[in-house]
Amino acid sequence: MGLFTYRFIEGLTEAEKQARRRALDNYGLAAQLSDLLPVVLILLYRLTKWVVRERVDGSANGEYAAVPSSPVMKKRREEGVRSWSVRKRRLRWWLGEDVVAAGHVYGQRDQWIVGVVWFLWLAVLSVKDTGEDYLHLTKRFGIVAVSQYPLQYLLSLKSLNPFSYLLKSSHEQVNRWHRVSARVTTTLLFIHAALYLNFYIQNNRLYRLGVPLVLAGVVAFFFLNLMLTTALRPVRRFSYRLFFITHLLLAISIPFLILFHAAPARPYMIQALLVFFVDLISRKMDTVTGHAKFESIPGTNLVKLSAAIPHVKINRFRGSPGSHIYLSIPAAARATFQDPTSISHLLFEFLFNPFTVASVGEQESEVTMIARHNGGPMTAALGHYAVLAKQQQQQQQQQQPPSRSANSLSIPDARNEGKIPLNIEGPYGSVTHFPNLGQFDRVLLVAGGVGATFTVPVYKSVVAENPNAKVKMVWSVRTAGDATWALLREGLMDDENVQIYVTGVTEGRTRGGVWDQQQQDGGEGSGAEGTEMSRMFRRRSGSNSGGSGGGGAGGRFTSLHNRQRPDLRRVVDEMFRHGQEEKVAVVVCGPEEMARELREYVGVWVRRGRVVWFHKEGFGF
Numbered sequence: 001m002g003l004f005t006y007r008f009i010e011g012l013t014e015a016e017k018q019a020r021r022r023a024l025d026n027y028g029l030a031a032q033l034s035d036l037l038p039v040v041l042i043l044l045y046r047l048t049k050w051v052v053r054e055r056v057d058g059s060a061n062g063e064y065a066a067v068p069s070s071p072v073m074k075k076r077r078e079e080g081v082r083s084w085s086v087r088k089r090r091l092r093w094w095l096g097e098d099v100v101a102a103g104h105v106y107g108q109r110d111q112w113i114v115g116v117v118w119f120l121w122l123a124v125l126s127v128k129d130t131g132e133d134y135l136h137l138t139k140r141f142g143i144v145a146v147s148q149y150p151l152q153y154l155l156s157l158k159s160l161n162p163f164s165y166l167l168k169s170s171h172e173q174v175n176r177w178h179r180v181s182a183r184v185t186t187t188l189l190f191i192h193a194a195l196y197l198n199f200y201i202q203n204n205r206l207y208r209l210g211v212p213l214v215l216a217g218v219v220a221f222f223f224l225n226l227m228l229t230t231a232l233r234p235v236r237r238f239s240y241r242l243f244f245i246t247h248l249l250l251a252i253s254i255p256f257l258i259l260f261h262a263a264p265a266r267p268y269m270i271q272a273l274l275v276f277f278v279d280l281i282s283r284k285m286d287t288v289t290g291h292a293k294f295e296s297i298p299g300t301n302l303v304k305l306s307a308a309i310p311h312v313k314i315n316r317f318r319g320s321p322g323s324h325i326y327l328s329i330p331a332a333a334r335a336t337f338q339d340p341t342s343i344s345h346l347l348f349e350f351l352f353n354p355f356t357v358a359s360v361g362e363q364e365s366e367v368t369m370i371a372r373h374n375g376g377p378m379t380a381a382l383g384h385y386a387v388l389a390k391q392q393q394q395q396q397q398q399q400q401p402p403s404r405s406a407n408s409l410s411i412p413d414a415r416n417e418g419k420i421p422l423n424i425e426g427p428y429g430s431v432t433h434f435p436n437l438g439q440f441d442r443v444l445l446v447a448g449g450v451g452a453t454f455t456v457p458v459y460k461s462v463v464a465e466n467p468n469a470k471v472k473m474v475w476s477v478r479t480a481g482d483a484t485w486a487l488l489r490e491g492l493m494d495d496e497n498v499q500i501y502v503t504g505v506t507e508g509r510t511r512g513g514v515w516d517q518q519q520q521d522g523g524e525g526s527g528a529e530g531t532e533m534s535r536m537f538r539r540r541s542g543s544n545s546g547g548s549g550g551g552g553a554g555g556r557f558t559s560l561h562n563r564q565r566p567d568l569r570r571v572v573d574e575m576f577r578h579g580q581e582e583k584v585a586v587v588v589c590g591p592e593e594m595a596r597e598l599r600e601y602v603g604v605w606v607r608r609g610r611v612v613w614f615h616k617e618g619f620g621f
């Protein structure tokens with residue numbers, strides 16, 4: 001007995017087997033080609049929008065002056081367009097809301113809706129024309145699932161991601177759909193595996209699980225589940241490395257196992273591997289080695305690193321403020337502080353951490369990043385280099401030849417210049433796909449902590465393009481020192497449109513214990529900049545007004561010892577109160593909680609029909 005009306009049909013003729021094979025191949029292909037449908041729909045939508053805009057512009061130019069002639073008709077038409085636009089905006093906003101269950105966020109509504117529709121469509125393709133043939137149904141789920149692999153891999157690409165261009169988005173944003181695709185295909189493969197298992201059990205053929213061809217499929221399925229489990233948010237939070245290394249290795253091995261397991265799946269697996277490796281090659285070609293200077297920021301666990309990069313590349317950074325790079329440390333730079341045969345040395349081969357380019361040199365070909373030591377291996381290494389740079393500086397000041405302390409890191413090749421070679425891949429990011437922020441009536445940029453590495457360059461570029469732009473940046477930091485790099489060095493010190501809230505204590509941070517110790521060893525923690533910041537904050541807190549975090553001074557800045565966050569609801573309401581017709585852009589980069597809260601407050605205005613462009617910078621929310 002099979003499943004419902006399905007039967008185990010024995011003794012099919014060769015012609016019947018051929019027909020089944022053809023049906024399997026055709027439906028696999030149909031499933032893959034149907035992936036193009038959303039692409040076509042998006043392009044059609046764009047085309048329609050463009051045509052409509054052309055017509056409206058034409059009308060504004062007088063081409064359509066006669067249509068409609070009556071002011072009543074014209075008003076009615078405008079109202080119709082407006083109410084349609086409001087509905088569309090509300091729907092788009094609603095689709096972007098988080099799906100929360102038991103206090104945890106499980107993606108956004110659009111991901112769930114697309115995921116369910118996508119799954120149902122593929123399930124239809126898996127069932128259609130399978131008759132009563134249980135094995136046909138079983139195999140169909142398999143072939144339809146693997147037909148999605150090329151798309152799934154395409155959606156995960158960093159460098160050559162076609163969807164980034166199509167959706168005008170960064171690869172991080174596109175990655176949301178990679179996750180949806182992975183869940184859909186794994187569900188289909190789960191059904192495929194379950195149906196086969198049922199077949200083996202009911203026909204006393206469990207021994208077949210040991211046959212190499214079948215075993216490859218079983219192992220692939222096990223790997224798939226391992227991949228999905230290690231990609232879960234709690235695991236990623238526990239160890240990003242565990243997720244990353246498992247994901248990478250399994251992403252390469254699963255297609256090879258499936259290649260061996262099922263011949264009809266080969267074209268799809270080859271396509272998936274091809275796009276994966278082509279992207280990898282492109283990423284390698286786009287990686288440059290830059291020699292970096294390190295500096296620790298007093299009283300914080302921040303490291304400032306400025307890396308020289310080739311002239312040919314610098315313009316790409318200049319053209320995309322707020323972009324980020326993937327940083328890795330070449331073996332040469334870590335040879336002397338790590339045993340080359342150790343596990344941690346090997347681990348570094350898999351470290352590609354994203355950091356935002358906080359500023360790009362105007363004269364020199366140099367990019368600057370500000371990195372917070374988060375306790376992980378990459379930021380710990382950056383912290384080590386900063387401590388070492390400080391020690392070298394002190395030694396030079398004392399006119400002593402540089403020496404190695406017992407546990408110090410040594411700077412390899414570039415030691416004489418005090419610079420460390422770093423591999424820099426990028427730039428990446430969504431800024432290149434941003435609308436022109438200058439076209440908005442108001443722009444609100446909100447940053448939390450080191451998230452300002454994104455908002456500061458965006459702020460500066462908006463102001464540079466249009467000095468009269470109504471742009472406001474609200475930045476919440478734990479300590480005054482966290483803002484030094486931008487206020488003292490990026491010229492934001494006396495900028496009235498930049499509001500800073502200090503929510504914690506002024507003393508050095510305690511989160512990165514190791515780092516604090518190293519800072520002390522390196523003699524950091526109370527430099528001139530720290531003193532300058534304290535003075536500046538006192539000065540500004542006494543002279544400004546308007547924010548919620550008033551502290552004792554009642555100003556835009558909190559009292560240095562007063563833990564108070566910016567009142568984001570108030571900030572948002574103030575931004576939107578100026579005029580019903582004003583278009584507002586809101587950009588946030590910082591802790592997830594901050595971004596979520598801000599979205600909630602902005603949502604109130606979207607529901608009231610306001611034109612809002614909202615962007616939450618980040619990854620893996």
Ligand SMILES: Cc1cc2nc3c(=O)[nH]c(=O)nc-3n(C[C@H](O)[C@H](O)[C@H](O)COP(=O)(O)OP(=O)(O)OC[C@H]3O[C@@H](n4cnc5c(N)ncnc54)[C@H](O)[C@@H]3O)c2cc1C
Binds near residue numbers: 379
């Ligand atoms: C687009 C982007 C830009 C960022 N810019 C900055 C910045 O300018 N300054 C700053 O201090 N921090 C920034 N971060 C956060 C920074 O990447 C992590 O704090 C850092 O990688 C942690 O490294 P670690 O060695 O301490 O810990 P790890 O264990 O290596 O990583 C800890 C966390 O960092 C994130 N992470 C690490 N590697 C990756 C990766 N390849 N892709 C995506 N996320 C990863 C994950 O959330 C992970 O859980 C940014 C993050 C993103 C996604």
Ligand SMILES: NC(=O)c1ccc[n+]([C@@H]2O[C@H](COP(=O)([O-])OP(=O)(O)OC[C@H]3O[C@@H](n4cnc5c(N)ncnc54)[C@H](OP(=O)(O)O)[C@@H]3O)[C@@H](O)[C@H]2O)c1
Binds near residue numbers: 593597618
């Ligand atoms: N391009 C990017 O995607 C990018 C770039 C850089 C950083 N980041 C991310 O940005 C985050 C910054 O981390 P960090 O360690 O630097 O931050 P942090 O030091 O913890 O500072 C965060 C600040 O924001 C405040 N805050 C948090 N939630 C808030 C809310 N709901 N309303 C108002 N204020 C709020 C905090 O106040 P309290 O002190 O009261 O908590 C604190 O002042 C990280 O998650 C990092 O990955 C992303």
